[in-house]
Amino acid sequence: MRTLFFLLTASIVTCFYSNGQTKALVGGTLIDGFGSTPIKNSVIIIEGDRIQAVGQVGILNIPDDAEVISTEGMSVMPGLWDMHVHLMINGHADYTYWDKTYPPLFENVIMPASAKQLLMAGVTSARDLGGPLKESISVRDRINAGEIPGPTMYVSGPFIQKEPYPGTEMFRWGVSDEKDAREKVRELAKGGVDCIKLIDQDQMTQAVVNAVVDEAHKYDLTVVAHAHRPEEIRKGLIAGVDCFEHTGLSSAPEYPQDVMEMIKERTAQMNLGPLYWTPTVEGLYNYEYVRDNREKLDNPKWHLGLPDTVVQDIKQSFKYPDRLPYFQLTPIRKPTLERKVNQLKDAGVVLLIGTDSGIPMKFHIQSTWNELDVWVNEFDFDPMYTIRAATYWPAKIMGVENDYGTISEGKYADIIAVNGDVLRYISLLQDVDLVVKHGKRVK
Incomplete structure (x- = not known):
């Protein structure tokens, strides 16, 4: 049946090609994002910015006018998603200094450099969680218009929280009560954000948290919330948060039993859709x-797009990596990470690849593949499961699965390829050989 489908597809689509726009990726092993057995000797026909046909060598006809790109010996897969990036930061170790010094460069220097680095790392879609509203929208829209390179971006704009930290009012908005919460969410929605980022919700009343989520859902916006502390999770689950972020700041060995029971109860309610994390x-x-x-x-590589003065400033900030306050608890927290992630996985949560890219010493050019590597080589997760967490499922939660997330007919041609077998050696993703975004080869 699969062979018949490819033959029928070939006969249907061949007549629609136009000169100069057709590409054919030929010969690689295709991991299409759906999770089934990879397709050997694959052929992917791209017309303009979309995928027109998927098949195999000898079965799917390659148009005579197509630009043929060999993927022999390569793993071919959908472009990666990173579901938690911060374009406004680039690895600098002193947030307070950065937030005072670099906002004038965010829109035209810092954030475009971050976006370009992500794209060169094979990240063709990303969710930016926490940034100034005007700058976030500007960078997203300029990328979409083809004015600057970068992934297709989905942005939250400013964090919603009880009170902004001193000096962060540009990208953190405080809410005082239910009315204020709804007004702030409406302002973000009308400003054009793609989702709402909620943090420190354990400091809010349940009514205020409910108001944030309810108002966001009125605008069909997903709500993404911090999960550093158990009460953040409890209040978020009660309110109907769509996706939680992080595994917690504490060194507690696992999530409390009552929290896990709430998570399991939520994942059992299939009418609500998956709970993402x-x-x-x-x-x-x-x-x-x-x-x-x-x-x-x-x-x-992490210098890409940044002025040398900024590069040197970032370097100086982590001159003594062992002294950084940000990481002093990390040796205690590290042993808890695998246990907590497995608790979530076993409870039926849909896990997503995201990195917090941009935090101290974590660069956009490197972070995403490292997350996949930890899941596979440290936590012993199945490589196919992990790849779907960076392709299929992110597109699903963002409501764009008809256009992104898999390599299949009709979807945007967001495709990457690496030399070798990525299902055996996930670390091959540290050096992506081919990046195609919306049908255009960018690497």
Whole structure:
């Protein structure tokens, strides 16, 4: 049946090609994002910015006018998603200093550099969770218009929280009561955000948390909430938060039993759809290795798009990686990460790949593949499960699964390829050989 489908597809689509726009990726092993057995000797026909046909060599006809791109010996897969990035930061270790010094460069220097680095790492879609509203919308829209390179971005704009931290009012909005919460969410929705980011909700009343989520859902916006503390999770679950972020700041060995019971009760309610969670473990899990083996800090790839003065400032900020206050609890927290992630997985949560990219010593050019590597090689997760957490499921939660997330007919041609078998060696993703975004080869 599959062969017949490919033959029928070939006969249907061949007549629709136009000169100069058709590409054919030929020969690679295709991991299409749906989770089934990879397709050997694959052929992917791209017309303009969309995928027109998927098949195999000898079965699917390649148009005579197509630009043929060989993927022989390569793993071919959908472009990666990173579901938790911060375009406004680039690895600098002093947030207070950064927040006072660099806002004038956010829109035209810092955030575009972050976006370009993500794209060169094979990230063709990303969710930015926490940034100034105007700048976030501007960068997203300029990327979409083809004015600057970067992934297709989904942005939250400013965090919603009880009170902004001093000096962060540009990208953190406080809410005082239910009325204020609804007004702030409406302002973000009308400003054009793609989701709402909620943090420190354990400091709010349940009524205020409910108001944030309810108002966001009126605008068909998903609500993404911090899960650092148990009460953040409890209040978020009661309110109907769609996706939680992180695995917690504490060194507690596991989530409390009552929290796990609430999570299991929520995942059992299939009428509500999946409960999503972005654990963002790589930054913590790899800290000690990066601290003691500094090759990643010395890798010039993370300089891409940044002025030398900014690069030198970032370097100076982590001159002594072992002294950074941000990571002092990490050696205690690290052993808890695998247990907590497995608690969530076993409870039926849909896990998503996200990295907190941009936090101290974590660069957009490197973070995403490291997250996949930790899941596969440290937590022993199935590689196919992990790849779907970076392709299929992110598109699903963002409501764009008809256009993104898999390599299939009619969807945007967001495709990456690496030399070798990525299902056996997930670390191959650290050096993506081919990046196609919306049908255009960008690497």
